[in-house]
Amino acid sequence: MNLENKISYIVNYCGKYLGHENMIFERKQNFDFNIEFAEEKFIKENINKLKIIILTGEAGDGKSHLLNNMKSYIDKGWKILSEDFSQLDDGNQKEILQKIEESIYLNEIHTSHNNEKSIDIDSNKKYILAANIGILMNKILTHCPTLFSKLQNPNDNIKVINFEKRNIASDDSTFKEFVKSFLNFDGKPCENRSCKHCSDCPFYYNITEMLKSNVIDSLRTLCNAIFLLGGHLTIRELLSLISFMITHGKTCEDMQQEENVAVYRYYNIFHDNTDVLLKKFQPLDPAKKRDEVKESESKAEIIERRRKNFFTSTDIDRFFLLPVAYLSEFKQILVKLEKNEYLDIKEDDPLCNSLKYGLLKIISKEHSFGEIVLQDSPSYLGETIKTQFTADFSKIMLIWNDIDFEVNSEDDKRKNNPNVEFSQNKFYLSCVYDGDGKEISNMIKLLIDYKAFAFIMMNYENYYVYTEGFSNVEYGFGDFFIKILSKHPEFYKKMSVIFDRKSYGKFIDFDLEIYKPKLMRGDKTEKIIIKKRDRSVG
Structure with missing residues (x-):
């Protein structure tokens, strides 16, 4: 297929052409790019x-x-x-x-x-x-x-x-084969000498650039980013995106009416437009990612450079070039879980440690899993009386795990496909404990998606975020540990009751602790003792 016929064919996949008539056209195609997913x-x-x-x-x-x-x-x-x-x-x-x-x-x-x-x-x-x-x-x-x-x-x-x-971009080789097959043409430049843009045809430039592996890798990064952020990309939307990158919704006849065709480069797809199917990609505009700017650069030149650099750079993690904080780190955790199914929360790994200590800053003033302080005040007490619980979590096994992971299961659900870096866009924080230190299949789980992950990492890096209440309601971090304690009350160390000083200035804060006497053998009597609480503690 020559270039002119190819453009006439793929422009039909642009969003503005996907009405009922063109959807019937789409279904009737034999698809020369018939790739097996x-x-x-x-x-x-x-x-x-x-x-x-x-x-x-x-x-x-x-x-x-x-x-x-x-x-x-x-x-x-x-x-x-x-x-x-x-x-x-x-x-x-x-x-x-x-x-x-x-x-x-x-x-x-x-x-x-x-x-x-x-x-x-x-x-x-x-x-x-x-x-x-x-x-x-x-x-x-x-x-x-x-x-x-x-x-x-x-x-x-x-x-x-x-x-x-499904993540349409999960398999590297399948994705590349799909894009190359869709854009396949005879490789020859435009031969329509009557067109004033024949020598600098934007269609030929775009399609030859997009057939390069590094550009396809960049396109795959965009699709993976949509998936990681919790979105879903259909095949029709992917075809619409590729079509727009090549044609910008214009036929050969339309392009002949344009004077400045340089604005229709394949990487200029993030600006506001009427194509509904492209709105998913606008928040990922690399031009929004701050970097070092030269004094001589105009705003238009900065935008052009950042967008082009995203698609043409090699040997770089392209997720870092997108204006989405912690997306690359989120992907790295999912890649680890694709290989390992689960990671012990105590694992000595820089990224795992960041995740662990970010979680601790959200739920507790103590930065050790030996002792965790949880805020959990019943609503009927109002805002003037607070209750908090101190628990010993040193004996509990906490893991980050793949969503398909099952304790004691011999069935490894991972596909082990070398072309797939990650197959999920979420994972669990799980408690694995049965009261005797043995693993169980009925784990207590907390779902971690991108938003929850970014919230944890922001806390690790000491960004100011309002965590009290918000984290419990929005993501359930505190509720997760309260649920563990409700099933395993043996890990309670003490409960504290704290009064608002303005409302209850004369009231004394106090702690309730479980005391186990060891004076007599076989005496398993437990007593609750009340201790005055030092106000300087909190």
Whole structure:
């Protein structure tokens, strides 16, 4: 395909062209850039034992494209219940969900009686359904609520692929192959001599630059950043972004009307525009990242330099070039967990130590896990009386762990794919303790996403942040440790009651401590003693 035809083709993927008519165009494409993602690879490898496949996610996630690919290798025993669930009426939607539920029920019976030849049931029905996540969940809860729990705990016969959980840029080699295939053309410059920009064609410059590995790596960094921040990028949105980077939404005819085509470089994509699909990327504008500025540079030159530098730099962590604090550090923790599944909170690692001490500054004045002071005042006491608890956490095992990690499980859920740095955008802080120092499977967990991680790191670096109340409500740090103490009260050392000096000037602050006498053997009597509290303590 020559350059002119390629531009005419890919401009259709820009957001402003993705109306209903162009979405039909998109679905009808044979996709010369037909790249096999991990989801399709899994289906191919397990097609013989699967009985139910549900493809769900947002519009543009690639459900229809995957379904079309599957038609080439599924046998006649498979029935596609619907390629567009949202287009069906309520009655047909209900009927489809009931068929799926019935099939799961029959397979369960067949599995439990697989040695009894007298059981005569049809367990060979195999169904495929493609549906947008919103309407699918709504209809399941309306018509077949018991189906919801079955799909949440699938077995070897059921595969639910939720594209909303996918990071489209997770696999380096697949991502590069996808971009290069989409932009593939004959490599020749524009031959339309009637165009005044033929010799300096912005399309040719953009497409040849974007085929370079370092530029594709930078594009992947942007996609990974969206994922790390908790966002989701569909295939349609990625194609729209690539299309805009090449064309800026302009056809060859449109570009011929422009005088200054230099403004349409591939890296100038972060300015405000009407393309809704690009708004996700505007907060990641490298031009917002402060760096050393020369006196001779104008504002426009600074913006141009920073954006171009992000895409063209080599041998650098590009996350540092984005205006998002601690995003690179967040990624580093996830990379460690991809390799290790969990990290002991006491691990001697600079980044792990930063995370540990940042957490301690949030929850306690004490900077040691030997003794932690927790603020937890019941609301009925008002703001004039505070209660706090001192606990000994030295014997409790605390870990940072992958969200799929299970204690005592021999099943390592990691894919160990060398092309995947990280597959999750969150992790847990977990307490592993059963009262006797042994590991348990029922861990107490606190979810750490990017926002919570950044909050911890800000505290570590002594930024002024209001932590009391906010951290407990927004992220639940204090509540996490209170929950541990509620299950393991043996770690309480003392409780303190502190009165507001203006409201209760004559009241005496005091501590309640558990006292265990050791005067007589076998005497396990515990006593609570009250001690006057020194006001200088806090």
